[in-house]
Amino acid sequence: xxxxxxxxxxxxxxxxxxxxxxxxxxxxxxxxxxxxxxxxxxxxxxxxxxxxxxxxxxxxxxxxxxxxxxxxxxxxxxxxxxxxxxxxxxxxxxxxxxxxxxxxxxxxxxxxxxxxxxxxxxxxxxxxxxxxxxxxxxxxxxxxxxxxxxxxxxxxxxxxxxxxxxxxxxxxxxxxxxxxxxxxxxxxxxxxxxxxxxxxxxxxxxxxxxxxxxxxxxxxxxxxxxxxxxxxxxxxxxxxxxxxxxxxxxxxxxxxxxxxxxxxxxxxxxxxxxxxxxxxxxxxxxxxxxxx
Amino acid sequence: xxxxxxxxxxxxxxxxxxxxxxxxxxxxxxxxxxxxxxxxxxxxxxxxxxxxxxxxxxxxxxxxxxxxxxxxxxxxxxxxxxxxxxxxxxxxxxxxxxxxxxxxxxxxxxxxxxxxxxxxxxxxxxxxxxxxxxxxxxxxxxxxxxxxxxxxxxxxxxxxxxxxxxxxxxxxxxxxxxxxxxxxxxxxxxxxxxxxxxxxxxxxxxxxxxxxxxxxxxxxxxxxxxxxxxxxxxxxxxxxxxxxxxxxxxxxxxxxxxxxxxxxxxxxxxxxxxxxxxxxxx
Numbered sequence: 001x002x003x004x005x006x007x008x009x010x011x012x013x014x015x016x017x018x019x020x021x022x023x024x025x026x027x028x029x030x031x032x033x034x035x036x037x038x039x040x041x042x043x044x045x046x047x048x049x050x051x052x053x054x055x056x057x058x059x060x061x062x063x064x065x066x067x068x069x070x071x072x073x074x075x076x077x078x079x080x081x082x083x084x085x086x087x088x089x090x091x092x093x094x095x096x097x098x099x100x101x102x103x104x105x106x107x108x109x110x111x112x113x114x115x116x117x118x119x120x121x122x123x124x125x126x127x128x129x130x131x132x133x134x135x136x137x138x139x140x141x142x143x144x145x146x147x148x149x150x151x152x153x154x155x156x157x158x159x160x161x162x163x164x165x166x167x168x169x170x171x172x173x174x175x176x177x178x179x180x181x182x183x184x185x186x187x188x189x190x191x192x193x194x195x196x197x198x199x200x201x202x203x204x205x206x207x208x209x210x211x212x213x214x215x216x217x218x219x220x221x222x223x224x225x226x227x228x229x230x231x232x233x234x235x236x237x238x239x240x241x242x243x244x245x246x247x248x249x250x251x252x253x254x255x256x257x258x259x260x261x262x263x264x265x266x267x268x269x270x271x272x273x274x275x276x277x278x279x280x281x282x283x284x285x286x287x288x289x290x291x292x
Numbered sequence: 293x294x295x296x297x298x299x300x301x302x303x304x305x306x307x308x309x310x311x312x313x314x315x316x317x318x319x320x321x322x323x324x325x326x327x328x329x330x331x332x333x334x335x336x337x338x339x340x341x342x343x344x345x346x347x348x349x350x351x352x353x354x355x356x357x358x359x360x361x362x363x364x365x366x367x368x369x370x371x372x373x374x375x376x377x378x379x380x381x382x383x384x385x386x387x388x389x390x391x392x393x394x395x396x397x398x399x400x401x402x403x404x405x406x407x408x409x410x411x412x413x414x415x416x417x418x419x420x421x422x423x424x425x426x427x428x429x430x431x432x433x434x435x436x437x438x439x440x441x442x443x444x445x446x447x448x449x450x451x452x453x454x455x456x457x458x459x460x461x462x463x464x465x466x467x468x469x470x471x472x473x474x475x476x477x478x479x480x481x482x483x484x485x486x487x488x489x490x491x492x493x494x495x496x497x498x499x500x501x502x503x504x505x506x507x508x509x510x511x512x513x514x515x516x517x518x519x520x521x522x523x524x525x526x527x528x529x530x531x532x533x534x535x536x537x538x539x540x541x542x543x544x545x546x547x548x549x550x551x552x553x554x555x556x557x558x559x560x561x562x563x564x565x566x567x568x569x570x571x572x573x574x
Binding site for chain 1: 295298302303308323325329330334336337410568569
């Protein structure tokens, strides 16, 4: 039977069009496996050395609203339906396990979006794991303080604020103040509001405050060496110094040279899966082979 | 052996685990200097770019009080009671402390996402810093409030000092409310959208602008409810202490204290329970 044009456009003849959900409806991240529910250990621990960080079968999932369209009907639906549509679950880490020992420098490599930053955040406890857990001797700290500072205040006040945010008391901040100012090379500008600083000057101040802290377990992200060539050299030296004083260091970098230079162990993560763990030279060689 | 036991053997603790309430409070107490400094810095920052600077702290509520005073003074005609200008000034100035704590508290976690995600400290410091900031803002407001009261013909008396313990109780109450709102916003961001409505509703139902006994005397049961209204009773005590011939029921002290303790107790536990949730990146 030939279909007339009127039939084609008659809404009564057609079921209402509802697009299939593109993204997974998996909301299983809500059923977080509690660490005490995990019965058996999958880790092998070298008893002769002192473990500092244990990462046990770590899964991290993000819940992402997948498009900006979710406001209208989908928004109302989201209220009514327990199962959320238009919500995509990104499985960022799929079972990472390792034990870090004292005096180890661990480089973490992998291509963009492979989960390196997620792993760092999970180790510091800033991103809660969907299952598995991270155990550590003391709370690992990220080298960074920028978020605690207020651009409208002077550099001097920001040193106080940043130092207190890092957990110092007021006296300790006072003793560090001159050193921080000098390291940041901001002696003449320290009384000006931070928003009047150039981006390089602000970055220097942030770095100088953050680098004043001694860490037991330290996590260093790659883009930390900041400023002009001269300051970059000094900040790299400072990072090296901090690294030497810290008990255990995690270093995320895209620069294979700096990993080779400073790490005695390397973990390669690809698409959330732990590909390799071992001697830096071997792991980096395998990683570079994979990228070709 | 489970991993947890194994970790325990080597003296390792789970990262990001919620501490016990006692050690949580202790950690927060250790950050008291940070709380104070953050609050002070934010007060300074607030009005720095404005030409009149810190004067706005008192100018804004003054303008509010004048506006509400004129409108509601005219509307209420003869039923507005004696010393109506002082009545409104006390109401508007003190209520401002409550609103700013509630609104600021609601945004204290979600509005500081970057800070929460980059440094580890007990998150309780953020709502506490918010209420501290509002308390610091309130200080000059209270001074100005007394000046207005004197200009408007109130004679200074010793009971004015009672405002200090009253504000302490009021701060405790506001802190509890701020903590509750902080966590609600983390679960439901939409909460900040209806918050202005809630604030306004409370503003018009807390006797900020009218005397409940006079306006609602046809409905005695409604007046009974206001006897247990934490905000109204706080304002009533303040008015009785400051104004020339305002009276209050001493029972109000019990009402505001119980409310304050309940709000803080519930707020603390409610906020602490979700400590692992704050800063979750999604």
